[in-house]
Amino acid sequence: MTDAPTTAPVARAATAGEVLAGYLTAQAGAFLRALPQVVGEAGSRPGSLPASAQAADDLLRAVRRVGGALHTFAAAFDPQWAQESRTELRWLLNLLAQEPGYRRRAARLTGALDSLADASPDGAGMLAGHAGAPKARALLERQLTLARTRAHTAVLQELRSARLHALADRMTLLAGEVPLTAAAAEPVAALLPRAAAALAALLGAGERLPWQRAAQAYGGAGLHRLGAAQAEPGEVPAARAAADADAALAADDAPWLRARILVKRARYALEVCGAPGGGLAELDGVLARHREASDAAATVATAARTPRITPATAYVLGVVHADQRLEVESARYAFGRQWPGVAPGLVGPVAALPG
Amino acid sequence: MTDAPTTAPVARAATAGEVLAGYLTAQAGAFLRALPQVVGEAGSRPGSLPASAQAADDLLRAVRRVGGALHTFAAAFDPQWAQESRTELRWLLNLLAQEPGYRRRAARLTGALDSLADASPDGAGMLAGHAGAPKARALLERQLTLARTRAHTAVLQELRSARLHALADRMTLLAGEVPLTAAAAEPVAALLPRAAAALAALLGAGERLPWQRAAQAYGGAGLHRLGAAQAEPGEVPAARAAADADAALAADDAPWLRARILVKRARYALEVCGAPGGGLAELDGVLARHREASDAAATVATAARTPRITPATAYVLGVVHADQRLEVESARYAFGRQWPGVAPGLVGPVAALPG
Numbered sequence: 001m002t003d004a005p006t007t008a009p010v011a012r013a014a015t016a017g018e019v020l021a022g023y024l025t026a027q028a029g030a031f032l033r034a035l036p037q038v039v040g041e042a043g044s045r046p047g048s049l050p051a052s053a054q055a056a057d058d059l060l061r062a063v064r065r066v067g068g069a070l071h072t073f074a075a076a077f078d079p080q081w082a083q084e085s086r087t088e089l090r091w092l093l094n095l096l097a098q099e100p101g102y103r104r105r106a107a108r109l110t111g112a113l114d115s116l117a118d119a120s121p122d123g124a125g126m127l128a129g130h131a132g133a134p135k136a137r138a139l140l141e142r143q144l145t146l147a148r149t150r151a152h153t154a155v156l157q158e159l160r161s162a163r164l165h166a167l168a169d170r171m172t173l174l175a176g177e178v179p180l181t182a183a184a185a186e187p188v189a190a191l192l193p194r195a196a197a198a199l200a201a202l203l204g205a206g207e208r209l210p211w212q213r214a215a216q217a218y219g220g221a222g223l224h225r226l227g228a229a230q231a232e233p234g235e236v237p238a239a240r241a242a243a244d245a246d247a248a249l250a251a252d253d254a255p256w257l258r259a260r261i262l263v264k265r266a267r268y269a270l271e272v273c274g275a276p277g278g279g280l281a282e283l284d285g286v287l288a289r290h291r292e293a294s295d296a297a298a299t300v301a302t303a304a305r306t307p308r309i310t311p312a313t314a315y316v317l318g319v320v321h322a323d324q325r326l327e328v329e330s331a332r333y334a335f336g337r338q339w340p341g342v343a344p345g346l347v348g349p350v351a352a353l354p355g
Numbered sequence: 356m357t358d359a360p361t362t363a364p365v366a367r368a369a370t371a372g373e374v375l376a377g378y379l380t381a382q383a384g385a386f387l388r389a390l391p392q393v394v395g396e397a398g399s400r401p402g403s404l405p406a407s408a409q410a411a412d413d414l415l416r417a418v419r420r421v422g423g424a425l426h427t428f429a430a431a432f433d434p435q436w437a438q439e440s441r442t443e444l445r446w447l448l449n450l451l452a453q454e455p456g457y458r459r460r461a462a463r464l465t466g467a468l469d470s471l472a473d474a475s476p477d478g479a480g481m482l483a484g485h486a487g488a489p490k491a492r493a494l495l496e497r498q499l500t501l502a503r504t505r506a507h508t509a510v511l512q513e514l515r516s517a518r519l520h521a522l523a524d525r526m527t528l529l530a531g532e533v534p535l536t537a538a539a540a541e542p543v544a545a546l547l548p549r550a551a552a553a554l555a556a557l558l559g560a561g562e563r564l565p566w567q568r569a570a571q572a573y574g575g576a577g578l579h580r581l582g583a584a585q586a587e588p589g590e591v592p593a594a595r596a597a598a599d600a601d602a603a604l605a606a607d608d609a610p611w612l613r614a615r616i617l618v619k620r621a622r623y624a625l626e627v628c629g630a631p632g633g634g635l636a637e638l639d640g641v642l643a644r645h646r647e648a649s650d651a652a653a654t655v656a657t658a659a660r661t662p663r664i665t666p667a668t669a670y671v672l673g674v675v676h677a678d679q680r681l682e683v684e685s686a687r688y689a690f691g692r693q694w695p696g697v698a699p700g701l702v703g704p705v706a707a708l709p710g
Contacts, residue, residue, distance in 0.1 A: 124600065126578045126676070129600060223481045245483040245485055248479030248480070248481070249481060311659070311668070313669075314667065315659045315672055318670040319674070325481060
């Protein structure tokens with residue numbers, strides 16, 4: 001941008017609305033191109049969707065970006081339309097993200113188990129040759145296949161629903177004409193305070209994360225001291241059992257999951273403004289790994305409560321659960337290494353954005 | 356030592372034998388002071404030995420130092436006497452180290468379990484409120500108490516044995532007169548090549564350790580790829596089951612356990628020469644933590660093979676096993692941080708030792 005000719009007054013004089021409309025039109029177009037493939041192939045059996053996997057990725061990508069822009073630059077849009085659109089986009093996101101999520105989780109957990117149980121000449125995992133490993137693998141695969149099938153059925157039902165048609169109509173409208181308010185007529189510089197607010201929200205949340213602890217390898221609590229417990233101290237009846245630990249883990253992960261949302265919002269805000277991402281895509285990737293490991297650990301903890309499993313199976317699930325929580329710690333550590341390189345760029349870069 | 360007056364020719368002219376005899380006499384004296392307390396109190400019940408715990412520590416401390424000096428400076432001693440002495444000292448070391456080892460292991464494992472299962476208002480472990488935690492704790496305590504009782508019985512039997520009396524006589528001799536060879540009549544500088552060899556042995560072993568991997572937090576194989584497997588690839592019958600993983604873990608830990616022996620020998624060699632330890636005590640401490648976590652993990656793996664335990668108990672043991680292996684990784688990481696500060700000091704410092 002620095003070598004752009006100084007005689008480009010048209011681009012400079014663009015309004016906030018024009019910039020937003022350009023971004024949203026492109027994203028809505030991507031949405032509409034991907035949707036028919038996702039709908040058309042969803043009728044096939046789960047797991048046999050190589051083409052629609054890419055289409056679903058494209059669709060989710062567009063859904064996230066439109067939702068992010070509508071949130072961050074809300075003042076430029078008709079409030080009721082923007083709010084309704086975000087609700088519907090979130091619904092589709094939750095609907096479509098589940099099946100690939102279960103597929104990735106199955107690959108992650110069977111991969112981890114195979115690696116832990118592997119005994120090759122140049123090394124062996126800590127479950128090498130353990131009798132419980134194949135049983136635990138089969139159990140996890142069975143439960144995740146069931147969950148994936150259910151998610152697929154839900155997608156099938158909803159893809160023919162009036163709700164999806166209404167959302168498609170909404171995106172068609174967006175691809176042609178974005179419902180803007182008078183605020184959108186302001187110069188493009190009016191976008192900057194909103195983008196800056198998105199960066200500031202991430203900066204605040206990022207600084208409040210216990211990444212200083214995570215930045216010290218093995219210096220954190222590891223598996224020992226997690227987030228604020230939901231349980232009353234000294235009062236943990238056996239019946240509530242494992243749910244307490246699950247709640248503690250969820251409370252421990254929550255600020256990191258929240259940080260990921262804020263990273264995405266900041267990324268898309270910079271995208272709208274045509275500014276470089278400044279390492280936010282990498283942070284997003286690390287937090288995605290955090291989320292997947294956290295979800296995988298929860299799946300293993302649930303599987304370990306399956307009635308009538310053998311002790312050997314349960315033991316292996318305990319090892320795998322701890323291994324996934326170690327992955328969570330590892331992602332936090334990686335975040336702690338990246339954050340100091342990203343955070344300074346979140347302070348006031350928006351003032352210098354290209355118009 | 357650098358500000359010692361230049362007019363101290365007597366100290367400078369000391370022979371190698373005089374320096375060795377001074378060191379060994381002091382250590383043998385410590386041995387003989389501690390032994391009666393250990394023998395006297397060993398008759399009381401196991402676990403009720405606060406006074407003899409200190410005495411046993413003192414005794415083990417002296418045993419290790421005498422053994423180390425006899426090994427490193429072997430050329431100065433009558434070979435047969437030195438060899439026999441080392442064998443007997445190693446016997447006593449193995450005998451006496453077991454009971455306190457089991458006591459520390461029980462404290463480590465119940466402490467880890469309590470921490471993992473804790474649910475206090477400011478945080479909860481990943482096993483908080485888990486129904487299997489109290490059962491797993493009771494199982495580990497029971498098995499370690501049994502092992503400790505057996506070790507105590509063995510100590511009781513051997514402390515009245517002719518073998519111990521003979522060793523005590525040997526140490527009494529050492530406290531008065533060290534059986535030296537003609538080589539011991541050489542100037543004290545003759546000790547330096549031997550001490551240098553002990554440092555070089557550590558340096559070589561240390562550089563061969565995979566600490567570069569360990570120095571990268573979470574960058575290592577974690578629980579996944581351990582030392583060279585003892586099992587044939589693709590041929591792991593269920594009957595051999597967990598033993599394969601145990602063998603792989605043992606193979607993975609072996610070079611670190613060997614490094615600890617070399618650290619101790621180097622420490623004691625420098626002590627004999629009156630030289631500063633140069634961080635070797637800290638390395639020794641880190642490798643002691645490595646050893647204790649490794650032993651504790653093996654105990655948990657064994658406990659998990661106890662017949663008729665519940666799946667909840669087995670699951671908790673799986674988590675605790677992984678947690679202890681994480682401690683092993685953490686100790687290696689700490690070693691990797693310390694080593695670069697210690698290793699350069701192992702190259703040629705002995706030439707500059709005070710005589």
